[in-house]
Amino acid sequence: MNVRARTAAFDPETTAIAGVVGGLAALTVLAFVTGVVNPAYAAGLFCLSALVGVLTRQGPTMKVLLGLAALSTVLVLGLIMVYLFVKAWPVLEKMGPDLLVKTSEPLWDTSGHVYSLTPMIWGTVVTTGIAVAVAGPLGLAGAVFISEIAPGWAREIIKPAVEVLAGIPSIVYGFLGFMVLNPFMMYELSVPQNGTLLIAGLVIGVMALPTVVSVAEDALAAVPEEMKSGSLALGSTDWQTTTAVTIPAALSGISAAVLLGVGRAVGETMAAVIILANVTEFPVPGFNVFDSTVSLTSLIASQYGNASGMHLSALFAAGVVLFVTVMLLSVGSQLIERHMERKLGGNQ
Amino acid sequence: MSADTMTGTLVRSESTTIERLGAVLTALAALTIALSILGLFVIVPVSTTVAGVAVSRLLGAGLLAVGLGVMAAGVGSQWGPLDADPNRHGSPTDGVLVGLVWLATAGLVAAHVAGTPLWPLIAVVFGGLAAAGATFSQEDIGVPLIGGGFVAFAGGVLATGTIGPGWQFAPAGFSVTLTGTVGAPLIAFGGGLLGVWIAARVAGGFGARGRQNGAYGLIGANALGMLSLLLALVGFIVSKGIGPATEGIRYGLFWQPQFWFEAPIIDEYVIVHGPELWFHWPFVMNGYTQLSDAINGVLPAIVGTVWLVIGTVVFAVPLGIGAAVFLTEYAEQGRFTSLIEIATNGLWSTPSIVFGLFGLAFLVPRLGNTPSLLAGQLVLAFMLLPVVVITTREALLAVPDEYRDASAALGVSKWETIRSVVLPAAMPGIITGVILGVGRIAGETAPILLVLGSQPFPRDAPEIFSLTGGFPFVELNLVQPASALPYQLYAVISGGVGDDAAFAWGTAFVLLLVVLSFYAIGIASRAFFRRKLDQ
Structure with missing residues (x-):
């Protein structure tokens, strides 16, 4: 696919909607993960923008929303990976490779x-x-x-x-x-x-x-x-x-x-x-x-x-x-x- | 040659002697297997006597008959009158199977009966000889004589009582003592399987048809085994659990006061009586009260499970369907789609306990820092998500492209096409997949173990709705600990079942009922939609 075809796949309207709705979705997730802002506010804004989009420009907005749904699987898997590793880090640091190879008592x-x-x-x-x-x-x-x-x-x-x-x-x-x-x-x-x-x-x-x-x-x-x-x-x-x-x-x-x-x-x-x-x-x-x-x-x-x-x-x-x-x-x-x-x- | 004799030679309509012999021997071997399973689970212990003969000896006699029978069939086919169609030599599979059986037998006998330290050598020699014999000699000699020889040998050991109810064997290095009660049925089971394989080959008159018969015999036995296992599992739970679960059900039709009012003139209360149907199912309608005279029930757990399922579906289904629609209808095949596919399949195979750990580390601190129903719903939704994506994708891919083209040719936009043509056509598949996925989720224990609550036996069901003074008058309170059926069952088991065994069986029964209802609905709706499509 050449560059023109690629940009044609995402027309400016879709890109704009993707920017707004996607940005607000990202903000919601970020607020939930960090806890700095109450995620409810960001989620409210996201819902509002999605609602406005669906009412005015249904086709492109739905495309963006469906794309976000598809991204959610990657997001969940990524979060699982990050949180498992972060929580496991202290013991990895303390035990080193012994964690996986030590076979002598005490185990x-x-x-x-x-x-x-x-x-x-x-x-x-x-x-x-x-x-x-x-x-x-x-x-x-x-x-x-x-x-x-x-x-x-x-x-x-x-x-x-x-x-x-x-x-x-x-x-x-x-x-x-x-x-x-x-x-x-x-x-x-x-x-x-x-x-x-x-x-x-x-x-x-x-x-x-x-x-x-x-x-x-x-x-x-x-x-x-x-x-x-x-x-x-x-x-x-x-x-x-x-x-x-x-x-x-x-x-x-x-x-x-x-x-x-x-x-x-x-x-x-x-x-x-x-x-x-x-x-x-x-x-x-x-x-x-x-x-x-x-x-x-x-x-x-x-x-x-x-x-x-x-x-x-x-x-x-x-x-x-x-x-x-x-x-x-x-x-x-x-x-x-x-x-x-x-x-x-x-x-x- | 007349037409009659021609079809007669092409398709043998009558069964020959060797076919009938093989069929009888196959049935006998199958019977031995069935009896050995009953013996293994001590339903019919091998020490019981039938007409004065111990069951273990009966098993042995069955094996002996099968073994000698197939040997006779082999000899009869090679030198006698039996009409068979054997190959020039056996297949490598024959050699491996028969060789392994004799290797193990010779090794065990040499080590534990003869007690010689040379047992590995003897095992290898016997195994090698058997394998070579089965592979290189003519098929109706190698397999029936050497393989059938083992069946007959095993039968002889059991029939003579060498291994019987009183027999004991403790292999070195393993903390186990094999007794005759278990050992004899095990030998009969293994010998019986080998017997089915060889006897079915005999029934097919050896050759390619015989091999097919033998393989189909074993594969069919496996399928039958899976079916019986399912029936045995469900039947066992039902038989143990239906008693405690239905204890104390009361129902009846009563004539009771329905409503009353004060009549203005006579200044008295007028009470109107009417019929009332009354039904009480204590196990399902009570909480866990621990009062001595009350029946402990699972109502709070049922309410918890229902709310878990509702929340899971609300979170996961729209997201999953959306993702699948995007992948199938919008996205070009490329890096982005394969990333999402990898993530979806990765989520599908992520162990359930890892989801629980994730919920504990990520969700619980962010949702009020307490185990809660909401955290449980989200964790289960993450588990259900890939199932919804995968089944929805399959359903969408099954929608013919003609539908999309026809709609596009009418000038309908892409999203309109998806909404009004593609999704309705795929809906049966999606619904079925979601129902089956939910059935699985309803029984999940490991993820909610870590995030749902600390009190598995609540007295009362969680109050999800609470009334408030202001708008919208009802508050949805999901951030509170709860219980669920599988969680409760685990808590009974890990607390040492003890006196609560009846309660545990009852819980298992209700849980199985809930899960299998989902499956029944899912499978039935799929059959319904399929029949409708075929019309």
């Missing part, structure tokens, strides 16, 4: 102000690993069933069922794990404490399952029908077509699905905090999935109540680790999905 001492996130990171890694081992293969199989195998009536049942499975609140999953599976482990398998990494991982896996199913199913459904027909015309069976054509073509979408599932599993809070015992120590030995520890999410949820000062800052540091991990996974899966669109889109 977490709120009175001595020693904070190491390694047990929590390990807890998150183990539960996420178990969860992905459950949700990955089963989710892919579910997606193949919905998109390739199921007759119409079965699809009508299983698709909403997967949605509902995603809709059951995490606290209810956790409650079931706490009331049913934890006692099961203690009474039937003589596990010495309440709450095991294995149960937490399995429950989180079931919770991440719908994400994997629906995203992978979208990827499989996006494979052009011509590719499948070509394979079937050569005399291969449906299953040969699925394994040799459909799944390889959708592979990037499927890996994006698994990545998103990993993201869900990493960020899952309530099931972890209820099921795990939330002790800030490593399991003994490290690979013992029948021992209990704490995960990044359950650390925050179980300790926010009595935290203040440096302790609270350490909880925010856990939030930062979570946020950065999940953001990397999200961006990674988007890059993969874009790659897939380019590959399958062909000459579009």
